[in-house]
Amino acid sequence: MQSLNLKLSTDFSTGTRRFVPGQSFGEERRQCLSFRVSYRNCRIVACSVERGGNGEGTSSSSGSDHIPSSFLSRSQTYAMLKQQMEVAAQSEDYEEAARIRDSLKSFEEEEPVLRLHRLLKEAIADEQFEDAARYRDELKEIAPHSLLKCSSDATTLGIKIQVRSLYIEGRSQPSKGQYFFAYRIRITNNSDRPVQLLRRHWIITDAKGKTENVWGVGVIGEQPVILPRTAFEYSSACPLCTPNGRMEGDFEMKHIDKAGSPTFNVAIAPFSLSILGDGSDAF
Numbered sequence: 001m002q003s004l005n006l007k008l009s010t011d012f013s014t015g016t017r018r019f020v021p022g023q024s025f026g027e028e029r030r031q032c033l034s035f036r037v038s039y040r041n042c043r044i045v046a047c048s049v050e051r052g053g054n055g056e057g058t059s060s061s062s063g064s065d066h067i068p069s070s071f072l073s074r075s076q077t078y079a080m081l082k083q084q085m086e087v088a089a090q091s092e093d094y095e096e097a098a099r100i101r102d103s104l105k106s107f108e109e110e111e112p113v114l115r116l117h118r119l120l121k122e123a124i125a126d127e128q129f130e131d132a133a134r135y136r137d138e139l140k141e142i143a144p145h146s147l148l149k150c151s152s153d154a155t156t157l158g159i160k161i162q163v164r165s166l167y168i169e170g171r172s173q174p175s176k177g178q179y180f181f182a183y184r185i186r187i188t189n190n191s192d193r194p195v196q197l198l199r200r201h202w203i204i205t206d207a208k209g210k211t212e213n214v215w216g217v218g219v220i221g222e223q224p225v226i227l228p229r230t231a232f233e234y235s236s237a238c239p240l241c242t243p244n245g246r247m248e249g250d251f252e253m254k255h256i257d258k259a260g261s262p263t264f265n266v267a268i269a270p271f272s273l274s275i276l277g278d279g280s281d282a283f
Helices: 069-090 094-110 112-125 129-142
Strands: 003-011 016-021 028-037 042-051 058-062 151-156 159-167 179-189 195-206 210-217 231-240 244-255 263-274
Touching (some): 179 263
Antiparallel strands (some): 003 042, 028 042, 058 210, 151 159, 159 179, 179 231
16 A cells, blocks of 8 residues: 655645645655645645655554455446546547436446435435434345544544545546545644644455554654644545545644643544445535
């Protein structure tokens, strides 16, 4: 698994964000990648990292929460169709783009998970909550993983961690089983004491149940100090070999207003990495 570091700076006057390569640690071989994201006028420049013997090890284990192979195959087909439609539109082959769009609509109607997601969303919008509960229960039966949001929100000792993930179609190659996800993190210190982020720990699980643990010093090459009532925000990315997965983890932090303060872990609640998204554009 490659880990991609991206530094984020925000222009609050315009609402745009700019990404520049983050610093990494130890003996690492970098392969620079550049891609554009059609999401709030972002441009991301990423730097992939293959880790050496620097203590940022990984370990893998098999999990039991596997997604059925039939759904994986259909998800791959869906991702390929979406990518082909985008390519056709960019090439101004609008007839082909329209044909693929119609194929996507048919695919969505025939794919139970996609159809139930649409029905669930419509039922909630129409306040048909009994129907919404039924669709949710059906999804729990056939694809419980699909109910996990592409965002999460958790607070530990007054430190709030919000995450939002996004599928990067332009950097993905579904035909080769390569899917690329960006995620944005906002760390808000709602406590009365300044804290410093020391280390990170990610648990990344793909749709086949393969789990990888990734440890590192700080984030994007920094160990930021976050003062009370302020926030730190950054973006990074994760390649995956399946069209769906999940991430969770924790940040190790310490209070810096008193010498000898013990470190503590701040939870990063689970969130989905999904080509389907969840229809939300906010934390």
